[in-house]
Amino acid sequence: MNPECISKFNELKLNKSTKWVVYAISDNWKEIVVEDSSASADYEAFREKLTSAKSKNKNGSESVGPRYAVYDFEYEAAPGEGKRSKILFLAWSPDNAGIQPKMMYSSSKEALKRSLNGVAIEIQANDEDEIEYESILERVRKGR
Numbered sequence: 001m002n003p004e005c006i007s008k009f010n011e012l013k014l015n016k017s018t019k020w021v022v023y024a025i026s027d028n029w030k031e032i033v034v035e036d037s038s039a040s041a042d043y044e045a046f047r048e049k050l051t052s053a054k055s056k057n058k059n060g061s062e063s064v065g066p067r068y069a070v071y072d073f074e075y076e077a078a079p080g081e082g083k084r085s086k087i088l089f090l091a092w093s094p095d096n097a098g099i100q101p102k103m104m105y106s107s108s109k110e111a112l113k114r115s116l117n118g119v120a121i122e123i124q125a126n127d128e129d130e131i132e133y134e135s136i137l138e139r140v141r142k143g144r
Contacts, residue, residue, distance in 0.1 A: 001032045006115055008034050012072050013087060013118045020046045023068040023112060025104050027056055032112050035067070043133050046071060050092045051128055055101035066093040066105040068112055070119065073140055086120040086140055089113055095126050 005023060012018040017039060024035040036049055046069070055065025069090040077084045091109050093102050113119065121140060125131045 001112060001115065002026075002034065004034045005032055005112065008037050009070055009116045009118075011037075012070060016072070018072075020069060020071040022046075022049050022053075023070075024053070024065075025055075025101070025108065029058075029104060032068070032108060041072075041074065043071075043136075047131055047133070050090070050131060051094075053092070055098065057098045057100045061098075063098045063101075064094050064096050065101050066091075066097050068092070068105070068109065070116060073136065075137055075140055077141075087118055088136070088140070089116065089119040089122045090131070091122070091124045092131065093124070093126055094128070 008018060008021045012021060018037050019039055019041045021037040022035045023032050026033050038045065050067055050069060053065045053067045054062050056062050069092065071088045071090060072085060073088050074083055074085045091105070093105055113122065121143070123136065123139060129135060
């Protein structure tokens with residue numbers, strides 16, 4: 001895993017200067033790298049980054065690809081309780097992604113997740129509906 005993975009996560013967790021980070025497995029399949037990050041809290045831009053992700057198979061052909069991401073999710077708690085913030089770990093593996101990329105992401109997920117201390121909620125998503133803002137909000141409010 002590239003050391004930048006943890007330093008970007010710490011920017012999100014400690015400095016609050018980053019709102020989200022998207023991680024990818026490098027094209028040579030050797031390590032997890034930071035693909036993108038942003039200081040913007042625009043959830044739709046974050047979601048678009050995930051849904052448009054591409055991965056290469058071992059033979060070099062490109063298709064829809066899985067990703068890992070962390071997102072500093074702010075939301076309104078119950079009325080009168082104000083804003084809350086939880087750090088999500090999102091494992092995005094669309095059903096129509098290639099078999100090899102899905103296997104690589106599945107097998108390396110725990111190593112990345114273990115190195116990111118401070119994640120409150122983990123979400124495994126395989127369908128675009130599962131990463132709609134309202135779906136995520138519902139899961140965050142339930143605390144799972």
